Amino acid sequence: MAQPWWKSSVAYQIYPRSFCDSNGDGVGDLPGITSKLDYLRTLGIDVVWLSPIYQSPNDDGGYDISDYRAIAPEYGSMADFDQMLAQMHQRGIRLMMDLMVNHTSDEHPWFTEACKSKDNPYRNYYIWRAPAADGGPPNNWEAAFSGSAWEFHAPTGEYYLHMFSKKQPELYWENALVRAEVHALMRFWLDKGVDGFRMDVINMVSKTYAADGSLPNAPVVRPGFLQPAFTLVTNGPRLVEYLQEMRREVLDHYDTITVGEAPCATLRQGVEITHPETGALGMLFQFEHMDLDSVPGHGEGKWALQKLQLGDLKTSLSRWQDGLAGRGWNSLYLSNHDQPRPVSRFGDDGVHRVASAKMLATLLHGMQGTPYVYQGEELGMTNKPYASVDDCYDLESRNMFRTATQERGIDPEVALQAIRTKGRDNARTPMQWNASAHAGFTTGTPWQPVNPNYPAVHSEAALADADSVFHYYRALIALRKAHSVLVDGRYKLLLAEHPEIYAYLRALGKKRWLVVCNFYGGTPVLDVPYRAAQRVIGNYPETGVGLQNMVLRPYEAAIFRLE
Known part of the structure; x- marks a missing residue:
């Protein structure tokens, strides 16, 4: 095959x-x-x-x-x-469209119909709940863009769920009609010649409901901070079923590239979703390595900054390289429209x-998986230089600044520095x-x-x-x-404990390639048990010095063919 x-x-x-x-x-x-x-x-x-x-x-x-x-x-x-x-097709370039079917706009005809009455046929396209006993939201969930994840609709007396903006109501995927609508719109674009889809937060489409249909409160992590509701609405019990149905009804009938955006995904779920025989999608975007420069479990989420530790990055990337080898496929990325610029975040701008x-x-394109360049x-x-919050165009950053400074008492300069570091406008x-x-x-x-x-x-x-x-x-x-070794070769981490160098092997049959990256501005000495090697590519002029005790220059990277 x-x-x-x-x-x-x-x-x-x-x-x-x-x-x-x-x-x-x-x-x-x-x-x-x-x-x-x-x-x-x-x-x-x-x-x-x-x-x-x-x-x-x-x-x-x-x-x-x-x-x-x-x-x-x-x-x-x-x-x-x-x-x-x-x-694009004339130039041999394929097109992958963005598919956002966890939610729609509140201006979509389905939602405007749903708002007309509780018995409207489109009401069940979205997630509605009666107010709590005190008239407030059905539970304590907070949206990813700050504030409650529930918005009250006065004319019908119920709340609708939105995990992002209040103008992005969540679709109710338990309704088979919703899934059929999604399949139909996918066919529309594929029949026009589109080559596949990147599926926005696709692992959020299956929610975990209680037996009575309710959605449980988010646990309190510490006073004033809840467990992010994001973690409660990903990887629900019917996710694989829904994706397999999508594959059966649509994807199996076309030659497509598919990648599912999967926040909070575990390695086990990665294998389940992308397994070459039983999985439904080609690959996924997981976020484990994107969260390493934020304080784990902090109520401020990605805005709670901490310095990236190279050891943590090695552990995370290696876990996914090893875990999906032969059992799935990795998406390789360091940036996209939601992430700051990598040279400012992980390098020296x-x-x-x-x-x-x-x-x-070099680090990214040397690994196994499909590389993405933003x-x-x-x-x-x-990254862009923010002088004030008025420089922000992104809803997420503006909302965070307002909530952090007005409701949580955070110093405006601290909040602004978080935006300078992690704000989405950096990429936009x-x-x-x-x-x-x-x-x-x-x-x-x-x-x-x-x-x-x-x-x-x-x-x-x-x-x-x-x-x-x-x-x-x-x-x-x-x-x-x-060189197929860069596509199919197995990955093996080297120098796992080295505080400055990220090095790994790619091996396919008798071919062995070594990737070496100095992650910082120092001049560490490379000590690997290989002597004869041919440098294939590097970001500095070649010195002619062998691998033994090679002194790496600031941020030096090279790939060697081992002999």
Whole structure:
């Protein structure tokens, strides 16, 4: 049986609002994406993951959908979409759409119908509950974007559940009609020629209900802080059943790439979801390594900052590399539209920006799995400089700042520093194409300002510089396509206790490749039990020194073919 094509592919995520604006209105659009496809082909990209372009009120960056079969006017028309898809396919690039079916917008026709009366046929498309005895919310759950996870609907006297914004009501997947609607909209896009889906928080679609249909209160972790309700609504008892049904009804009839976003997923669930024979999806996005620089169990969630310990990162990534080997498949990522820029988060976005961006790329692209590059990552784009909360465009960051400072008494500067470090706007500043006004993203006024470092960090300069981050990514991607050991080779962690170096082997048959990454700005000595080796790629000029007692330069990374 042939190996699925997506295992040897490299994907590139486009956040359309911020990628390229073709008409000067300040918002990226589909013709803008089409105009940059040769750039992606030059990079070596096989798959584009396109963040949502559907009709939406944009309360949460388009992840609140009001019409799954319509293109948002700011992005263009369906004809623009068809042209973009055709141009992608002409270049050998496949398209993976974002599928958000845990919730809709409150402006979706299903929800507007559901609000008309308790006996409306669409009422059971969503999760409604009567008020508690005191008239308040049915339970104590808090939404991911702050505040109660329940919103009262006065005309019908009930609350509806929303785990994110109040404009994102949760769908009731226990209702078979809901699942049939989801299957139908998936077929709509697949029949247009789309090649697969990234499925937003898909492991939240099955909730754990009590016997009486109620949803239990979240435990109190400590006074004033609840266990995040997020952890109570993931991986419910019918999740695998729902995914298998989706596979049977839709996915088995098309040649697709599928990745499920799965917060709170365990390794066991990863195997269950992505097993090559019994799983329903190709791979998943798990978040274990994304949570390592936050204080575990803290009530402030991801905003409770702590310094990343390299040992924790080795343990986490190795657990998933080893655990899914032969039993599933990993998605490899360090950034996306919800995460800050990796060179600012895990590297050095100052003096060693270029070297550390290349090091992080080496770490990721050397592992087993399908690598994902988020737009601008291949340029070493950095976090944005927030002067105040007024610089925030993202609902999550604004809500967190208000709640933290007004309700929890947190110093505004502490809250702002958390946003500077983890805020989602860091990834959503416009793409930096050249040194002209607004980085060449638009001829108008961009929907949010371009990062002020764009005169020095942009694709035009990167393409002209043979030693740029872009060309290093290009070389890594080409290396992966040329050598099956980087796709199929087993992973083995080395130097597990070393505080500065992340090193591992990839082995396939008699082939052994060594990946070495100096994670910091020091000059540690590499001590591995290998002598003869050929350096295949590295982010510094080669010195000719062998592996024995090699002194690594700041953020140095290299891949060696062992002999």
